[in-house]
Amino acid sequence: MPNLIVEVLERFPLYQKAELDKEELIFFPSGLHELGFNCFCKRCDIETTHKLVSELRFRISVEKHPETGYLMDLIDNDGFFEFQEYFKAPCQKCRFEYITLSLRVFSDKSINKPEHKIFALKTGQYPPFNNKLNPDVLKVLSKEGRKLYQKAMNLYGNAYGIGCMVYLRRIVEEEVLLVLKNVITKEQSEVLEEIENQHKGIEKKKVYEFANSLIPETMASLGNNPISKLWDISSTAIHSMTDEESMEKCSDMIALLNFVLLQLQAENQSYKEIKRILK
Numbered sequence: 001m002p003n004l005i006v007e008v009l010e011r012f013p014l015y016q017k018a019e020l021d022k023e024e025l026i027f028f029p030s031g032l033h034e035l036g037f038n039c040f041c042k043r044c045d046i047e048t049t050h051k052l053v054s055e056l057r058f059r060i061s062v063e064k065h066p067e068t069g070y071l072m073d074l075i076d077n078d079g080f081f082e083f084q085e086y087f088k089a090p091c092q093k094c095r096f097e098y099i100t101l102s103l104r105v106f107s108d109k110s111i112n113k114p115e116h117k118i119f120a121l122k123t124g125q126y127p128p129f130n131n132k133l134n135p136d137v138l139k140v141l142s143k144e145g146r147k148l149y150q151k152a153m154n155l156y157g158n159a160y161g162i163g164c165m166v167y168l169r170r171i172v173e174e175e176v177l178l179v180l181k182n183v184i185t186k187e188q189s190e191v192l193e194e195i196e197n198q199h200k201g202i203e204k205k206k207v208y209e210f211a212n213s214l215i216p217e218t219m220a221s222l223g224n225n226p227i228s229k230l231w232d233i234s235s236t237a238i239h240s241m242t243d244e245e246s247m248e249k250c251s252d253m254i255a256l257l258n259f260v261l262l263q264l265q266a267e268n269q270s271y272k273e274i275k276r277i278l279k
Contacts, residue, residue: 008120009037009089009101013129015159016247017119020105025070025118028105029054029083039099041091042127050089050099068111079110081118101125129157137258140265145175156254161246162238168253169234173204176227177211179261182268184214204231216267219260226260 008018034051041048063072074083083105090098102124109116122129133153138146152167181189195210208228219226233253237246 005032005035005103005120006037008103008122010039012122013157013159013247014122014125015244016251017121020118020120022068022116022118025068025081025105028071028074029085032085032087032103036092037089039089040130041094041097043094043097044091046093048091048093050091052087052089054085054087065111070111075111079112081105081107081111081116084123086124099125099127128154130154134258136265137261140179140261141171141175142178145171148174152254156247156250159243159247161243161248161250162241164250165234165237165246165253168250168257169231169238171257172208172230172234176230176257176260176264177207179264179268180211180214180227183216183264188214216263219263226256230256230260 004018004020008016012018032052033054036049036051038047039050040046041050064070065072065075070081074081076082084102086100086102088098088100090096101122103120104123105118105120107116107118130153133150138149141149148167148170152164152171155161155164155167177192181192184192192207192211192214195207208231209225211227215227230253233249233256237249237253241249
């Protein structure tokens, strides 16, 4: 369990759930006190170890549920597992700066049902969670693209899934094809621009479907049309999902967008190097 909780504390934005191992909840929540995790410290100006501080362990009984082994104080009248606690997490380097956060652990069904699952999520954090920006991706993007990327990550960190997707979609529209044009021939670029002029609005998907035919073999070998997939994921999330549902797609969208941009940039750098050698 601690490893999964650490992952939630370090990598997950607000309200993104992680399923926990029910067997390990027998020792919950005593393992939370002084649990260490890495986070950026403003005073130290680096990522340092922080440790959770909680007094909850002094406020709950040790009586356990006879079938699951969960602490009885964490089971409500309807049989649901429910834990909500506020923590301070001081930096272990400077011993001055600290993070405050709220952690919720809960069951989706009554614990009396064998199929119940246990989830953990953060419901609050200050300073706000800031998803780490990929420095290599920032180098690929234009000045405006970097602003869009930063806004997308800020929204992602605060669980605004639809808002995050809107900014990621802007990057797909304004940056991906621009980077692609650096690795294709002049003739291919002209054809792509002609197709862009022909298809606007909802028909713009056809531009990205055509763009898939121009991507390098290293990406084409995936066989799943990564560029048009970026369009599909963002379209579905923006027009058909709630914030919570779209949050589950945001991490996939970010990973795929980073991959596409970095692969295209690597291809562009290789092309420039070979061109220099052949001069």
